Amino acid sequence: MPKLGAEPIRRAALVKATIETVGEAGSLEVTVAQIARRAGMSSGLAHHYFGSKEQIFLAAMRAILTLYGAEVRGALATASDPESRLRAIVAGSFAPGSFRRETISAWLNFYVLAQTNAQAHRLLRVYQRRLRSNLRHELRQLVGDRAGAVARGLGAMIDGVYIRAALAEDAPDPQYALDIVMEYIDRELEVTP
Amino acid sequence: MPKLGAEPIRRAALVKATIETVGEAGSLEVTVAQIARRAGMSSGLAHHYFGSKEQIFLAAMRAILTLYGAEVRGALATASDPESRLRAIVAGSFAPGSFRRETISAWLNFYVLAQTNAQAHRLLRVYQRRLRSNLRHELRQLVGDRAGAVARGLGAMIDGVYIRAALAEDAPDPQYALDIVMEYIDRELEVTP
Amino acid sequence: MPKLGAEPIRRAALVKATIETVGEAGSLEVTVAQIARRAGMSSGLAHHYFGSKEQIFLAAMRAILTLYGAEVRGALATASDPESRLRAIVAGSFAPGSFRRETISAWLNFYVLAQTNAQAHRLLRVYQRRLRSNLRHELRQLVGDRAGAVARGLGAMIDGVYIRAALAEDAPDPQYALDIVMEYIDRELEVTP
């Protein structure tokens, strides 16, 4: 007796299981059966909902990016002046919801998927552009002309900190990550009067 | 037609073919047969020389990191004062030998491999540590106490610029990449009198 | 068309096909695909059920030994005095269910497998020990002290007759086989008053 609304629950469970499985394995070479088992269902059902392994991955990637976006928006909600908004964007990037071992590892893998898969590629570009535009918007009021350059630098640094966390032995340390990027901002803002 | 000295030539051809194949495919899911064919030999011979697909990948990764190291050392050779040495390290990182589409894509894939494979992990760590220590050494004379923090930030930014190049539509632009990182250095050095 | 209870049927079909295939080929160098085809299924399914070729072989070997044990027990069921029980054990060994060309050939191959494979080795030892203990038990009442020696001799002779049947041109002749061993028993029992 299939419950009403079972589908969204199933889908969410699969997405969660995908991120966890890929994150743990550190690789996209996980089987649909593994993911389905972790989500508590058969591999057949996973295909029924998503059609293919590729689509399961894309859904998981979308979920990661959506969560990321939500964290940033959440952090922005309480900030008013440009500088705190700028710092809020960065803080949102390393919010504990996103900046977790599995998620980071899954994220890195989806980054690789984007080399191969056009849809994944598009998804990533959209989010990169959005981040850059957010950064630039705040920076314009803080560093004027240099806004574009600093936004590029900040974006790259955030990505770099992420990727390095994927390789760290220990659990990712949001504060450490944050410090690196915040110091860069300190520097930029110091210089510009 | 077994020639004398064939082995190093074959090995090099396989390493080159591996980087190209992985780079083009944008994925480690390439077959040994594909690699071998591109290297102009049978898959059996590839196994004869490297023992397994994994070892072929590791050899390719070592080649990439070796090349990277050589570029940095090469750039350092002509630099004398700390600041030019610092900038040389960065310039070496984006030298045209390393900073090429295929290489970047392969590099990203090996980064993922390091999640799974202990040897790959170790290789990457060695290079990261070496880079960081190089940066710190020059920075100590330029920004004193902040050397550690700046080195971390620079390292992350270099990685970030790399990873972003993997996603770019167009051929990677070393100058653009360089500018981003150099500006960061400008900023740091300006502040410290 | 997955039917309920398909698994035991599939497994049995694979075991049967394995004995037949190995028996016909006279060698363990048969492919899983050959076995599966003969069992009317894909090689993938054979792996699904048994996990590996080795496990398929072991299951087939177990089946052979189980059948052998059943034949001996069956023959023993109708015998009451020690001598008829002794002869029943031997008769069971050459019962037509076991003493068939394919089975003998497969059996010989599994004997070889036991050189390499610990599980196969253990299986064979268990059956040898059981046979020896059965023989000894009856012989104790017939030849007293010599029971151990005669049991060893009988066991060896049964094995020897089996192995020779594997090499015979014609279909194995149970009566001929039986005669050889029974004559040996005659002799032993004649001597001991």
Next chain:
Amino acid sequence: MPKLGAEPIRRAALVKATIETVGEAGSLEVTVAQIARRAGMSSGLAHHYFGSKEQIFLAAMRAILTLYGAEVRGALATASDPESRLRAIVAGSFAPGSFRRETISAWLNFYVLAQTNAQAHRLLRVYQRRLRSNLRHELRQLVGDRAGAVARGLGAMIDGVYIRAALAEDAPDPQYALDIVMEYIDRELEVTP
């Protein structure tokens, strides 16, 4: 500079290495390269001398059977009356030159090969027939009519003792093996006045 008479030496080394390799592995699934390496030469040379793996096996099998025949003939040399000749044949069968772990294991494997390979089959038959005829010749003078039956029984028992030694944990014990068969002979000779 190939030495004169190198060929027979090479061939003998390969035959020896084959028996050892097959004996140790307990299986015919050994590679020509393994055999050649043990014999101190390249796999190419092994092929050069024997043409194929199959022929290498056959040569090794011939060597085993030749050695066996020599042992029996050697044992017969010093025996004069029928009974000691009969016992000499048996003793020759378990002479330490033949009755060694590796040789037994190789022998069992060649027994299996004879299922598949016509030449191997023929070789084995020849030796079996010769053994049987030898036994019968002596037995005729000892047990008269029963000679045929006893010869069959003895032959089977010798084979059985061999095959069991292949499975024993410890090094094969010739004395133990001998006792089993000699007791059988004792019995047969006791009965017949």
Next chain:
DNA sequence: AATGAATGAGGATTCATTCAT
């Protein structure tokens, strides 16, 4: 909706055999 049995294509790896040197 849900299962998991079933398929079959695909890929790493091994190895007998060949052959240029």
Next chain:
DNA sequence: GATGAATGAATCCTCATTCAT
């Protein structure tokens, strides 16, 4: 004669995907 580089066929096993129930 001798090497071992080179080939390519063969095989085990995995896994996405399908489909009867």
